[in-house]
Structure formats: C-alpha cells, structure tokens
Amino acid sequence: MGIRQWLVDHLNKPRTNVVASILEFPAIDIDGMTKRLNLKRLAKEKGEQGIPRPDNETFDATEHSIISEIETEGKIQFNKYLEHQKTYAERAGDASASGLLIKISSAAGDAITNFERKTHVGTGDLYASKRDVMQSDAELTTFKNLHALTRPPHDLGSRTYKIGILILILAIESVLNGFFLAKGHEFGLIGGVSQALIIAGINVFGGAAVGRLVLPWLNHRNLNARAVATVATLGYLFIDVGFNLAVAHYRNAVATDPFEASAVAYRSLLADPLGLNDLQSWLLFLVGFLFSNVALYDGFRMDDPYPGYGRRMRQNLQALDDYNDLKEQLLGELDEIKTSAEEEIDETVRDIGTKQGEFDYIVRKSQALRTNMLQHFMHLGLAGNTLLRFYREENMRHRPAHSPSPARFNQQWKYEPPPLAGEDVSPADPEVSRSVSVQALEEAKKQREALHNNYRKACDEYKRIDDLVEPSTVL
Template identity: 30%
Template sequence: MTDDLHTNPFEKIDTNQVAEDLHIVEDSQRNARRGRPALDSAEDDLDPTERKVIGLIESAQAQAQQVCESELKAYRERLVALDFREQLSSIDIETAKQRAEFDQHVDKAIVELSREQQGLRRKKEDMQQFKEQNGLHREPQPRSWDDKIFNVGIIAVLFLIETFGNAAFLAKGNEFGLFGAYTEAVVISFVNLGLAFLLGILVTNFNHIHWGRRSVGIISAAVFIVFALFFNLMVAHYRETTGTVLDEGGKLAISAFGENPLGLGDFQSWILFFMGFLFAIISFIDGILWDDRYPGYAKSARVFAEADDAYNEFYQACLKGLKKTSDEAVQALENIKQNILLAGRQHDSIIDDHRRLIKSFDDHLEHLEHAGNHLLQLYRDTNRAMRDGEAPERFKKPWSIVKTPVDTSLPKAMLTREEILKITSAAEIKIDNGVNELHNQYDMGSEELRPLAPHRRQPDSPRGDQDES
C-alpha cells in the first residue's frame, strides 16, 4: 500500500526493453522466412512469440490488479476505522472520567491538608502553652541566620585581633619566638572569647520565670565577671614573667598573681589585660543577643514557624496539583477534538486516494493494452515485411485486454460528508461545554480548599509571615 497521494503504484512497461528481451524482431523475421504464422491461421491461433507477449502483458495485469485490490481493501479498512460516532460518544465518557478523577484529587487534598493543619495546630498550641507557662505576653524575637552569622563574624574578628595582639605581646619571652607566641595566643583567645560567649547565653536564664533557672543566670554573670578579670590578669602576669624567665614563666605568673593580682609593672601588660577584658565583654554581650532573651522561647517559635511554612508550601503544592489535574483533563478533551477534526481530514484524503487509485488502475490497463498491441504490431509488421506473400488476415485486428472486475465499493456504513460535518460540529460543542465544566469544577475545588488556606502572620510576629492557621 502506498501512503504518498501522488505516487502511482503501478509499474509501466518499457516496450523497447521487452522487445529486445523477447527477441521479437528476430523471431518475427525467422518465422516470416518459414511462412509462419500460416495465412489461414485463426484469430486465437497465436504463435509462440505472440503468446509470450500476451502472457507478459496478462502477468503485469494480474500483478497490477493484486496491488489495486490490496490498496482498495486498505482504504476500506481505514474508512471503517474512522468511527466518528464512537469518538462523539467518547466525549461524554471522557468528560465524566476526568471530572471523577478531579473530585478524587480534591477529596485527597482536603484529607491531607486537614491532617497537616491538625499538626500545625498542635505546634501552635505548644507555643501558646509555653507562653502561658512562662508568663509571656509578647511575641517571640528569634534571631535570623543572617543575624547569627553577623554575631559569629564579630567574634571571629575579635578572635583574630586578640590572637595577633597577644602573640605580639607574648613573643618577647617565648623561646620559639612569634610562632610559639601565636600558638599560645590562639589558645588564650579561644578560652577567653569562647567561655565569655557561652556564659552570655547562659546568663539569659536570669529572665526565666522559675527561680532555679534565674539562679543559673545570676551565677553565670558572676562567673563571667570573675573569669574575665582573673583570666586576663593572669595572662598579663604571664606576659611579664615570660619576659624574664623562660622555663618557669607559668609558675611565676601564678605566684605573682597570688601575691598581688594588680601588681603589673609593665604598661604593655596592662594594655594586654584591658584588651582581653574588653573583648570578653563584647563576646559576652554577643552571647546574650544570640537569640530571644527568654530561654527556649525562640526555639518554640521557630518550631511553629517552620511547621507553618511547611504547611503553606504543602497548601500551594495542593493548589498546583489541582491546576495540573484540571489542565490535563482539559487537554484530554482537546485531544479528542483534534482527533475528530483530523479524522474528518483523513476521510476526505482517503476518498480522494480511493478515486485516484481507481483511475490510475484504469489508466494502467489502457497502458498495458497499448503496450501489448505495440509489441504485437512490431512483430506483425516485421513479419509482414519479410514474407513473400500475404500476411494472415488476423494481423489487422488489434488485441484487447480482458478486464477482471475489481471491487471498488466503499463501506456501506460510511458516513457522508454532510453527516461528518454535523458530527464534527456537535463534537466541538460538546467539548467546549466539557471544558467549561472542568474550569468551573476547578474553581469549585479551589473554593473547597480555601477554608484550609494558611492565614498570614502579622508583621511583628516571628519572621513576619503568618500568625495563625
């Protein structure tokens, strides 16, 4: 079967080539010299050469008829496959199917959102309970990660400054020079700033409602003051002693600190003390400002805020899921519409191909008859010219091809062009109505989810996003 509308499936006969292959001229001359065929030979009394020519033509005719019948059968099958009525009825089925699937998607989204909302509600109740148990009447003030990175940056800057400063002051008495002093300075700065920062975090317990936690805050503040003073004075004494005795600097520093803590005799040692003490205070304040000033309040608020954000994302994902389902349903109907329109164009194309094939077959039979007569006439003219006497009378009569009937009928149930146009128009109306129904169903589904939508938080609440859900 051919798919190209402009391709003739029937192969033409090259009479010159056939005449050469069958040696028509040679046989005709040879037979003429022998007086063959006989002068009184009947019309159906053909000699071997004539029979070979007619046999070749009839073989080509049989092959062409087989091709034609195969093509016509394929066209009938393609026309039957274009079941317009079935496609029209499938619109209602597809619309009902897509609407049912969309309703299932909405029901599933409602169930999942309700479950997630219950979890979010529990998180909010936990935070509310925390506020009531701790007598809090303000909104939490958790620090963002940007703020915390800024705090860490401050400590890092202080660490570098103090480390290099201590290394410069301690280098004069260190047997390894600046490298050894830098190693000691790293340890000193880490202890001074790190412990001050941790004590700053602990001192926020002073704001706690329970006295046990408040005492932790008071003790932390006292420990910080004692630590900041004593530790940095000890470092200053160590700096003075390492300037005189290398091996016993640590012991002498402790002894000198015990005898007279403020007895620093070197101005640079006092500079070292004040620098370390000041940096410890800054690190201590950094720890206090690390998060909400009430212990545990920021964590509770952050848990709720993260759950609230997760719920909002889940809600938006449900809406996108509904939109995707609705779009896919609309596309399914649009595909049916396009298939029906395409089937209409295919119907016209098949009818044209069918008509063209029949004409091509008829033309081909005429071609075969003309080719057969041309070859026979070549044989007979040559024979007549070479004969001594008259040629048989039958040479004057042309040969006619015997046509075998071909089934060119179309399917009985095939629709007319007018009926197809009516079905196509009805299909477009049905599909447009179905698309409108699906759009309305999407709007209704979105409205069903609206009661489960997250509420926006007030600007002064945690992270300024949403307050209730």
Template identity: 30%
Template sequence: MPKFESLTRLYDSLRESSHDFRITTDPFPPLDPEKLAKSMEIERKAAENGKANIPAGNARELDEVERAIVERVESQRDDAFQILEEQLNTYATRLRNLDFDGHFSQIEMTNHSSVEDFQADVTKGRDELFIRRKDLKATDEELEDFRKRNGLEKRVARVRGSLETWLKVLFVALLLIVETVVNGIYLAKGNDSGLVGGIGYAFGFAFVNVIGTFLLALFGIRQLNRRSFTLKIIGFISLLLWIALAIALNLAMAHYREISATAVDNIGPLVRQRLVSDPLGLADIDSFVLFAGGVLFSIAALLDGLFMTDPYPGYAGTYQRYVDARDDYAAEREHRVEGLKDIRDDHNEKIEGIIQGLSKRRKECAAIIDARTRMTKLFGEHQTQLESVGRKLLAIYREENRAARTEEEPKHFKAQYKMERRKVIIDTSDDWSDKDLSERIQTAQAELSAQMKRISKAFEDAVSAYHELDHIYSETINGSPA
C-alpha cells in the first residue's frame, strides 16, 4: 500500500510549529527619571560640583556626571536595540520556517508522485487478482468438464459444511460405541471374563460392522452412481460385499454368543461350522435380537456413508474447489478495493490538512509581519523616551549646578541633549505580501483539489479494471462474474 511519502512529509511539516519562542508584553521597559536621579545622586553631585565650579566655564566637554547620565541612557538604548535585533532575528527565522516556497514546490511534486503511488498499488492488486482469477477460471472449467462428462449439468453438488461433516463422523463413532456396549452385554453371558471380556469381543465385531460398512458405502457402493460401466460394476460388487458382510458378520456374532455359552475351546471353528451347516439355526431369541441389532447398526452406518457427501463420487470435491477459488477471489477483490478506499481517504484527509495548514500559515505570516512592525515602532518610541529622560536628568543636574556656582557656567549647559538614534534595518527578503500569498495559496489549493479528483478518478478506474478481469476470464454456467 503506498504511503504517499512526499505528501506525508508535506502534511507533517505544515502541522509542525514554526517557532519555539515567547513574546514579552513589554519588551522595552521605560526609564523613570525621578528614580534614576535619586539612584545616581544627581542633585547632590550637582551642588558639590557647582560649589567647586565644575565644570569650568571654558569647558567644552561634558563633566563626569553628565557623561554618566548620557552613558546610562545610551546604554539603555543599546540594550533595547539588542533586544530588538533578537526579536527581529526571531521573526526572520519564523518567516523562513514558514517556507512557503518549499511547500509550494512540494505540492507540485506530490501532484505527480501521489497519483503514481496510488496507481502502483492498483497495479499490484490487479496482478494478484489476475492470478486468482486464472485459478478460479481453471476450477470453473474443471467443474464444467466434470458435469458434462458425468451428466450433472442440472444438479448442484451437495457439499457439507465442516460442522455437518463432523456431526456425521461423530454419528459413526456413536454407532461404534453403542453397538459395542449393546453387543458386550449380550456376549458377556458366555464369556469367562464377564462384561469386560464381552465388550472386548463386541468391539471387534462392532468395528468391522460399523467402520467396514461406512468405508464400503463411502468409497465403494457410491460408485453405482457413476456413468462408467466398470465403476458401476465395482459399486455393485461393493453392495453385494456389504450385504454379505452385514449378514455373515452379525450371524457369526449371534452364533458366537450361543456357542460360547456351552463350549470353552475351539469356538471359532464351531462358529464357522454352524454358519455353513445351519446359518439360521439360532435357538435363543436374544441371539436373533443381537443379529437384528447388528444389521440395523450396519444399515445406519451404510446410510451415513452414502450421504456423507454428494452421492456422485468426486462431484463434491470438484465443486468445493470451485467454491473455494470463487470465494477466495471475491474476498481478495473486496480486500483490494477496501485497501484502495483507505488509501484514497487517507490521501484526501492529508490534502485537506495541507490546505488548512497553508491558510493557517498565511495568517501566521501576517501576524509575524505585524508584530515586527509593532516592535520596530515600539523601539522608536523607546528611543524618544530615553532621549527625553536624558534631557530631563541633564536639566536637573545643570540647574542645581548653576545655582551653586560662583563662576560663569560652561556654554554647553545651554545646549539641548540629542541622543544618537540607532537605525533599524529589516531583512524583508522572506516577506510575502498578503495579496501575493493569498493568490499563491489559492493556486495551490486548486492544484491540491485537482489532485484529489485525480485520485478519486484513479480509484474508480481501478475498480473498473478489477471488474474487467471478470470478463477477461469469465465463468461458465457454474457462476456469473462475481
């Protein structure tokens, strides 16, 4: 059964998550100028430096405190920029992992490979059915030939089920047991070992009487139904042999009962002598009952053997081979069709999953780009806020310093702080516009839908191809195409 390997890989890749990150709710926490002024002791340092007229009036560079303020603000800016770069790299990785180009290419490949995989399994099933159909045709012709040769065209063979066959076998065994017990009771009278000895002799008589009759009926007497004159003669001889066996054996058992009651030695020769000289000379009514009972058991075994299977020898076996081949072919074809249904349904389920996955990734792509834009905007706002904090801290320092000075303040005290902005460069090489992506996904969905139709068409063609075998190797009157 094809596994649609390329389709499965595409299906699984679209089901996998394209990232393993956590977005923070506040990536750039703002600085609190009041708290920062206290922690840096700006007012105290400003007053001390002002009393010492630091920085000097002719100073062109920032003093130590001013540099510390600027460094603190710009350090915060650099940290935020590092966070931004990490986030942008994460977004870029997520966009690359969406891999729309790769998935679209895989879709094009699966359009061919999936149908080819399906057709390969169809071909495999057809080859297997071809062999089984030939076997069915052979058994069908064998049965048809058997019917014509034996004049059985208008009669269906009587085939016994396994349960019915076992019941008939058990019936023979029951006959053997019952006759052994009954005869044992009658023969125990003249046996030195009593009932045990009587049953021993009775089993020997019963075995020949029941099993011998059953085998003669099954393999011999049924030959009377044959069209061949020679086989009919064999059947007739078997019938005569059974009659002789049933009468002679049961008479011998009856005479054995009477003779064993009076004689101790040479019972066998005496029984043979009595059978020749006076076969019906039974003095005891129980001996007649024993004889009649044995004949009845023999007749029961005869009927069981005659109707163990179809009365015409060989017909049931030939017909059963045909039925087995027919059922085997029908079961195999049903198995193959159900297998193709499962493959088709699995394929279509994966196609639907791929279509849903593409739509989901389109939304994810738009969300990533929006989040990236929002992050960039937040960083710009954060730089503005940092610049404002820097100006405020410098204003606090310079105001306190100016108030404590006795000399002229440096000129740069009047200059407003302007923080150098970090420029954000975004790699948009993996970006898809929502319009282009929507159109491309719609095209891919159309291709996948067409692929589903091709698989469904291939399934219908496969079922038709399987049924064509019925006409290539059609059956005779034994059965119509299954």
C-alpha cells in the first residue's frame, strides 16, 4: 500500500460511528465506519491471501471488530434509553394523581402540627398576660374597697388636649404680660415678653403642678391627708397672690425707675401690698392670678379627682388591652395557618385534572421512546449486516479462484438486543384514574374537616383562658 493511499484512508476516518439525526437515537454512519475500520483494504488483503479459509466457521478479527462496534453502540444507546425512561418514571410519579392524596394529607397534617405547636407556646404567654389582668383587677378592687369608692373612674379626656391648653394660656399670658412690662424696659416689647414668659411659666406650671399633685388629696378618705392638702392649697393661693402682687409692683417700679426696679418693687410690696396706683399693674396682677388658677384647674382635671384612682384604672385597662392584643395576634396566627393549608389543599384539588393530562403526556413520550429504541435495534442489526456484507463481498472479489469463500459468508448475522420489558411508563387504567381522582376529592373534604376541627380546638385553647377568674387558676 502506497503512502498516498494510506493518507487518504486515515485522513478520511470519521471520529464517531453515528451521524446526526432528528430521531431519539442517531443512525450508524455506514460509509464513515467502513473507512474508519479500513474494511476495503482489509477485505482486499485477506481476500488475496485466501483468508478466511473456505472451511472457516467462525468470525474473523475484522468481522469481530464490526460486530463489536455495533454492539458497543447498542449498549451506549440502550443506557441513554434507560436514563430517559428513568426520568419519565420520576416525572410520572410526580404527575400521578395518587401522589396528590399524600400531598393533601401532608398539607392538613402540617397545619395541625403547627396548631399544636403554636397553642403550646401561645397559651403560656396568654396565661401570663391574663394573670396580669387579674392581678390588676384585684389591685383595683382592693383600692376601691379600701377607699370606699363605688363609682367608676372619671374619664376626663385626652391629656394631650389639657397640656395643649396649658401651652396656650402660657403663650397668651406671656404676650399680655409682655405688653404690660414693655413700658420702661430697655429692650421694649421684646424685653417685656422675655420677662413675661418667665413669669407666665411660674404661674402656669406652678398652678398645674399644684392642681395635679395637691388638689386631689382634698378628696381623700384620710382626714390627715385632707388637712395637709388644705393647708398646702391655701399656702399656694397665698403665694400665688403674693407673687402676682410682686410682679405688679415690679411693673410700677420699671415705669418709674427701671435701673432699681427690683429694689423699689420689694420696698413697695412690703410697705403697701395693695398700693398699686396704676390700672395696668392691677390688670397684670389679675391676668397672672387668673391664668394661674386656670392652670390649677386644668392640672386638677388631668386625672380622676381621687388620688391614685385614675392611675390604677389605666394600669388595669392597659393590662386588658395587652391581653386582648396578644389573644388577637395568636388567633390571627392560627387563621393564617388554616388559610394557608386550605389554599394548598384547594390548589392540589385543582391540579388533579392537570396532573392527569401531564401523566398521559409522559406515558406517550415513554411509549414513543420505547418504539424508537426497538427501531434503533433493528437499524443496528441492518447496519451490522450491511458492513459485514461489504467486507465479505470485497473479500470474495479479491480471492484467488482456487480459494472459495466460506459458506457462512451467505448467512445473516443476528443482533441480540437487550430486553425492554418493564422499562417504560405504562398507561394508567382510566377507571383507576377516575377512582384516584374521586379519592383525592374525598380526601380533600375529610382533611379540610379535620383542619377546621383542629383549628376550632386550638382557638378554644385560647378562648377558655377568658373564663379564668382567680389568679390561682393560672398557676
């Protein structure tokens, strides 16, 4: 064999035994395989030598290589076939309506487990909150009995509103006092308002503090407490009158001697407290005294008139609000669990028809794959015999006349493919499919009832805590 022929044979060798195909399994490349195995050259060389012998009954090396290539390609494609069928089987299991039964039961079972877990933790928190309510109730009842209170606490409105009133009268008094004090002040109206703000602050916040902290004790059941509160209230009124008279005298002094106004006002107040000869000074006194008493009343009205009663009632209401908020939150969590499980069950039921269609599609694909595999096995047998026939015919064409070909050259080689039974996805019995669908619907109904029963049971675990009336019941 020349170098030219060797290069032609080797450069034209294909890399694989197959050619591209739109089928599931690629066809054997007969021409390419003939070149790669050098069948023409080997057939000529062996034919010229009279090989195989006329009496030979077994395949020679070249024939074995052809058969080996065909069988190896068959094994490769069969393994791919098994992988595809395994994938179809897994998808069929997911698409089977029988799997929906498990999914429905699982959705309800998980929700019921979550109910139990939530209530196990939630009842402990709710017990503690209920205990706070009962302890607050007991404290309030004890307080009412101790102080002979039969009325409910007075709801006197928003504290924010009352604080707003204090700020408003502080601003009004500051402006009015500023006009009265501006006369003679070195900084005029701005200086007068600055001083007036300090004076108004003392009047307003002092009055509010006494009204909030002292006046309620005038209603106390204890006589000693009431006596002390009476003395403190009278003392405050005396101080209030004295302070505003001092401010009025200071206003007079500023008008006459602004540089020694404080000393002049002090001497004038001691000498003649009511000796104010200026109408504006009296108006300044009246504004300060009036606004101070308005603040006194506003501070008194910030809470229940009996000391301590409003605070205990607010503590009791806050404990009750905290309990109700917690109970509402826990019941809301149970409702979320129930709603989520119901949605999953409903979605699963809706999937029954979809899953059945998907299962039928997978069955068709699996059956088509099996048919393609059988056809490919036939193709491999034909390809093998075609290659064997080419080799044998070339061999016979170059054999000497005295060396006839073996009798087996006229026999067909039989390709033995692996069995395919049980590897594909079998179609479902329509009656069985309908039965499973009916079972899934019945299972959904049963599991939904179980879900609702356990939901009500979990809610009852929380609601029964409302029936507790003694703190000892919580312990």
